[in-house]
Amino acid sequence: MNYKKRILPIAIIVCAFFANRISAQDVEAADQSLNTEAKGLYIGGQATTNGLGFNVRYILGKRLTLKTGVESLSLNYNYEFEENDISYDADFNYKTGGIFLMGDYFYTNSLYLTGGVIFNNFQPRLKGAANSDMEYGDITIPASKVGDFNIRFEPETKVSPYAGIGFRRFIGKRKMVTYNFETGLYYIGPPKLNIEASGLLEPTANPVHGQQQRLEKQFSAYKYYPVVKLAVAIRLF
Structure with missing residues (x-):
């Protein structure tokens, strides 16, 4: 026992x-x-809120992947608006993208933290012109004299740091194809504005009147650019 x-x-x-x-x-x-x-070199494409593009990544091992690539986005929106009884034709061109250099650190087999920089090409632009005459008492001022305007947005920094979190999966037993889902933030700083105007609108562009400073203050809260990415890549070797 x-x-x-x-x-x-x-x-x-x-x-x-x-x-x-x-x-x-x-x-x-x-x-x-x-x-x-x-392990190896992968090349593929991606769709992001910062544009479409391609990427090259090198998987060094279980924990670390290095990647680079380019992404670009350009959208145009035409519309009309009215200000002080004057009608305007406007064209908003939203342009962004850039070249990025990043590294992924995997704290599990699938989940990773990512960080790096992007040489960003964030430069939206709004331009327009009066398309109706201005009535001032008995005086009629033609639209051509009212003038036009051109407002350009630029980031505070052209080299923007990036941080995010992502998920990666391999397809197939030989792990020849990989796909990633990722979300993060670029820091672009408070956007800077450049205003050009002609005709009766010309004083708007004059720094003495402070219109540019007031607009920059309104946009100063938008320092971060959120990004969602979906990428697919195939191994070359």
Whole structure:
């Protein structure tokens, strides 16, 4: 009876030891599989809120991936608006994108933290011109004399730091294809404005009147540019 009581704890300890060894070997095998099969150079495309583009990434190992690429977005929106009983034709051109350099640190096999910089091309522009005459008592001022305007937005910094979090999966046993979902923020700083105007609108562009400073103050809260990315890449070697 004493013999059986002694054997049982020893058997449990031995089983637990071998179970832990097998588990550790499985994890090590999985890590080696990732390191040997997934390492390499990948190239692919991406769709983001900062534009469409392509990327090149190099998987160094289980924890670290380096990547670079370019993304670009240009949208145009034409509309009419009225100000002080004068109608205007306006054209809003939203242009952004850039070249990025980043690194991904994986704290699990699929989830990662990412950081780096983008040489950004954020430069929206709003331009327009009066398309109706201005009535001033008995005087009619033609639209051509009312004038036109051109407002350009520029980031405070052309090299913007970036931080985000993402998710990666491989497709197929050979891990030849990978896809990523990522979200993060670029820091672009308070946008700077440049205003040009002609005709009766010309005083709007004069720094003495402070219109540019007032607009910059209104936009100063928009220091961060949120980004959502979906990328797919295939391994070259």
